[in-house]
Amino acid sequence: MLGLILNEAEEAMSPGIGVPGRAWTSAALLIAATGGLALGVSLLFGNTGINIATLVLLQIAAVLALATFSGNSGIVSFGHSAFMGIGAYVSGVLTMAKGVQATALPQLPLWLQAHELSLVSVIIVTAIVGLAVGILSGFPLARLSTGSAAIGTLAFLIIIHVVLIGAREVTRGSQTFYGVPRLTTVYAAFALAAAFIVIARVLRDTPLGLKLRAARENEVAAAATGVNVRRVRHAGWAISITMAVVAGALYGHFLGAFSPKDFYFDLTFTLVSMLIVGGMLTVTGAVAGTILLAAVVQVLRQAETGIDLGAFTLPGVFGLPQLGMGLALLLTIWRRPLGLAGLHEAGPDWPRSKMAPAVPARRQQEEGGALEVRNVTMRFGGLVALDDISFTVPTGQVTGLIGPNGAGKTTLINIICGQVRPTTGNVIISGREMTGQPPHRIAAAGLGRTFQNIRLFDRMTALENVAVAAMAKGHSPAMARALALSQLQRLGLAPRAGELASSFAYGDRRRLEIARALALEPRFLLLDEPAAGMNPAETDELIRILEAIRADHAIGLLVVEHDMRLIMRLSDRMVVLNKGQKIAEGTPDQIRSDPKVIEAYIGSRRASH
């Protein structure tokens, strides 16, 4: 886990080569805007202004910590504020002056006493603590499905809250924890916000960020593209929690005195509202949302005690800031569900000229090998969905798999791709036993696939869609982009590389999915009803593309299709399933004249004649 995170950091550190330069430009713009605003507020309102600026900068840092996980993974975390609490308490104990400690925390364990650390060293310590806490808490979290994971974060919020109250010797329980030196100056807050803007913005475009976003858009497709969803979620969570704990440390040294309830639901509600209102899919949105809602809250807080209008006073409304945030949240979800920023990051769009030059896709070096299905049987209770199926998909050939509805094709595909484990039997890819391996391992072993009902990463660009696959294969980001571009070129999609996948028309979506599968440099490519929903002209185009793929790559194609014209024209060999059994195997000509096949497809007509 730590290795993955360090590797990520290393790749992010090489601007221009690793992460595209526009991520850095965009981060610089956001830092400049944030700094300018903070300076403006400080100059305009004097000491109060400096206070407000410091608070908002810390909030920006906290929201960015949240956005680093939630924005990229799509799992809203309700637990981050509690992790900030851990940072505040841990750092507070370590920086507290000896004398204060003796009165405030008389029962403090000896090893925690009298450290009196400086701000910089305490940040380093809390970052290490944060990373450890993040990695540990990530173990259960990464195993949960998307819905349960959000609940898991909520459980963390409550667990940490209870622990903070319970650990009286260190935290003074639910009483106020005081005596924390106010070391967080506006400069320190700005430095933190700036650092987090860079981390959050750059991480988005690293392999980790891309894989996380791919899993957010479509978990099944991400796994089939070679992404180990659990692992990337774990890494993303650990990084994000580290950021939250550090942000909490500085927040604690801004407040000076606090209690566990300062890191509970109210803070969660504030942070989540800021993120959602701004837009959780972008770093720009996170920053903009924080600034906007912080401004609204400031104004409403003034009004909370009543507004003096000269002749008469408007009565105060208790809880006005909460009311304002609630309404802002409702308005956002109602009118702009993606938040203010939507999908747009501040900064330059990707200029076509700056895009990495395409490199010709490499031919698969190793030839030969086969995808073997051996004696696969699948039973669901008493129902036998597949009965002792065996066949081989050799490389360099097209194998067609056909069968009427209910023949067991989908079950077989799910078994081959690792979504379901067969009752008995084996799936072997190039000599390696792959039965029961998870989908991302099978993808890595050399099986790319497309889906019957097209699964793309909709809110990512075409280039990003394809680059994820190349990165999962282990290519550096720059190389992955170049390879992705060449796949897009091959399928005629290169001019639209920078557009979102969701904006593509049906036929183009199919082609994009094929490009993504090819970027895995697979030895075998499984196409699940590639011609479904296509008109004859589109089908002809598809046949042309598939024939080109077969000519260019020495890969084995397994095509599952209802369209007889396509499959007869394309296949070298065919396998026919009916009612869970293999009833025929052979060349298209043999299949065409096989009486069992004819009976399975048009049996009833023969019977009636």
Place this chain on the structure above:
Amino acid sequence: MDLVLQQIVNAVSLGGIYALLALGLAVVFSIVSLINFAHGELMTVAGYGMFFALAVSLPFPLALLLAVSVAVIAALLTERFAFRPMRKADVTGLLLTSFAVSAILRVIFQNGISARPKPVPLPAGLTGVVEIGSLHIGIVPLLSIVTAALSLALLLLFLKHTTLGKAMRAAAEDFEVLRLMGIKANRVIAMAFAVSGVLAGIAAVLWIAQRGSVDPLMGFVPVLKAFVAAVIGGLGSLSGAVAGGFALGILEVLFQAFLPDAALPYRDAFVLSFVILILVWRPDGLIPAPVSRRS
């Protein structure tokens, strides 16, 4: 032996309330994918309904009826004006909507009624203890068990034997198909909210019976419990919600009874860690909701 029986009674009575709460969330979630955090505020509304009814000296049964009715009305109003406009939002969007609704309602209670707790006195007959053999059982926990069991049975009858109930069960399985069958979506959804309002109202009465007062933040703890219970059981699964409610009740009572004194302040941390373990073991809950899936 007595202690064990006593704890079983406690677990069942607590679990029954949690089951009602979780069921209230599950009924709505199964149909519109909304985890309604404002469910707690429906309880608070019911509590205030009871408070005002008793304040104008309405007889106790009438006050109960009123409490449940206002919860139903509140449920229908939030559905019509907050959740219906957001129906296109995803699960997270809907959850956050309910967060916002809940926050707004709390501010309204604080300013419109009072930030302080309002007493809701129970009739004297309900505060005693019954002795069964050597067992001392409070009337309130006993009534909780009976009420929870009755409510669950009635809900089951409603879902199994009325047209609307059947439509709701069908909607939970596949809403689109139901629409194609010509059932009016808005009616089914409104019905789901009404049922969740009834459940919130009943749960509120039982909740208040144990604490004797109502305040603007009252709904917060129960909705958390409901949420956790519904998740343990399997979000959107009705039988799962009941199972999850009882599981949570049993867990809490067990930890309360068997944790050493020093660890008691951490009881909820233990319970929730256990919940995380359950989820790791079964990510979709004990009794997962049926989903129509095709790859």
